[in-house]
Amino acid sequence: MKYIIEKINFPILRSDYVCQHCECNTKIRKVMAYLLNVSITEVLIGITVGLICWLWMRSRRPADFPPGPIPLPLIGNVHQLSGGNIVKAFRRLRKEYGDIFSLSLGSSWVIVVNGADDLRELLLKRGDSISDRPNIFILKLRDNHGIIASNGTTWRQQRTFAHLKLRDFGFGRRSFESRISEEVDIFLKYLEDLKGKPFDVSEKLNISVSNNVMSIIIGRRFDYDDPKFKYFIGLLTANFKNAALAGPLYFFPILAKLPGDMFGAKKIVDISVKLRQFYRDEIAEHKASFDENNIRDFTDAYLKEIALHKNEKDTTFTEKQLMWLISDFFTAGTETTSTTLRWAMVFLLNNPKVQTKMRKEIEDVIGSGRPPQLSDQKNLNYCVAVIHEVLRLGNISPTSLPHSVSEDVFYKGYKIPKGAIVMPMLDSVLSDESNFTNSHEFIPERFIDNDGNLVDLDKVIAFSIGKRNCTGESLARMELFLYLTSLIQRFELVPPEGEDPPTLEGFYGTTHSPLPFTLRVLSRHK
């Protein structure tokens, strides 16, 4: 210390300094004498203690925030998520701290909301303040483009436009039914050709389901063996398997910068770049054959909208937006529905009696002369109950997507601060014992009352609720009904010979999906 002070050599820091005006030199001398005797180790200890106190004060949970475990300086509550499965960690913390609790993760406060009442209250009634997306790693990549990751005017305009146009092109409409039915038919033909051999359904089902949304978005379907499309579907699947995407990378974007790509962030960026080329190629092809009097699909409709707004300085209708919208629909519209259908297969392989009961209902109502249609739904209560039980127990989006808070929200005496991340725990509703007795079991009958009527379907909030709810819900519901009922009408699903049915244990990546499994489908029409 003495060495440092002498080196600096400011007169006031010298021990022989004498003030010209007053006696302050006495005090200065005392301080200097003390400093000259302080060792460098003591200084370092002082700085460290000061820093720890400052960090501790900074990391403390303000008294009016929702409760939660004590955050530690620097790491906050990250140790509470150890084990890598945030769903299980959030379930455990709910038991300890109640339906609304808070965690300090990375640079944000994360508010975890559980239970149907609080989710409805916050996402529906206070939706205006809790409907933004946080600026987290994967969403940052999209830079306020598309629907899934955007905010403010961009999000409102893009979502409204997409909603209207997708409805025009068939989302939720009978007119689109025949196109899905054709796709289902091609899928069933593929299954028929397997002649009862064991197979893994994932890739072909992904392509088949993707064809439905892509036929509206880019106006075409792809063959199951199309090498280019198989490649892109493969890239998409790889991203969905990355557990870090819906966990550590949400809260600690800095992990993306670690050397060695421990959390797969660089791979995600690499995949995103490759997929973007696919979307750009589609846009270029559409532009080359564009005719404003013959709007063939969503991409054409969007190009027309770009032309309408071309003279507006701040327009949000741009080619880059279109590219990210195609990406959103390809990404959100493929793995989600196909994962739900795979869960359906897993549950039905484990519950052959449910399969038999579905098939009997289909035979009684439709017979085997024609495939099921959407208009049959009203007469197929048991099948509808099965689909809801699959959505519930499959629980493919247990934490939904993260929301962020655009202004302070005061609720039940707590402050949910502006800038906090809100995690809507759909899992807490779908697996809630007070809503669904024996919630871990597959029991479609829970949705049917003593008179055979459907009940409690609205408790299955798998598509989330509020302003950010799933844009593709109506398409997904059409697909789930048509694929599942047609499958059960035509085939019996069984495990490979001599094997047990697949495990009910799932894998938590971006979605909660079944572990890889194989099955056999035995044709019922010889």
Ligand code: HEM
């Ligand atoms: C069974 C199938 C599906 C399930 C369970 C599902 C579930 C969800 C969930 C939980 C969200 C997050 C909502 C929130 O942030 O609160 C979401 C958002 C979204 N989904 Fe789906 N989804 C499915 C199928 C689809 C399909 C087929 C499409 C498109 C064709 C689609 C497009 C979207 C989009 C664009 C968003 C973002 C909405 C926004 O940020 O405003 N989804 N979905």
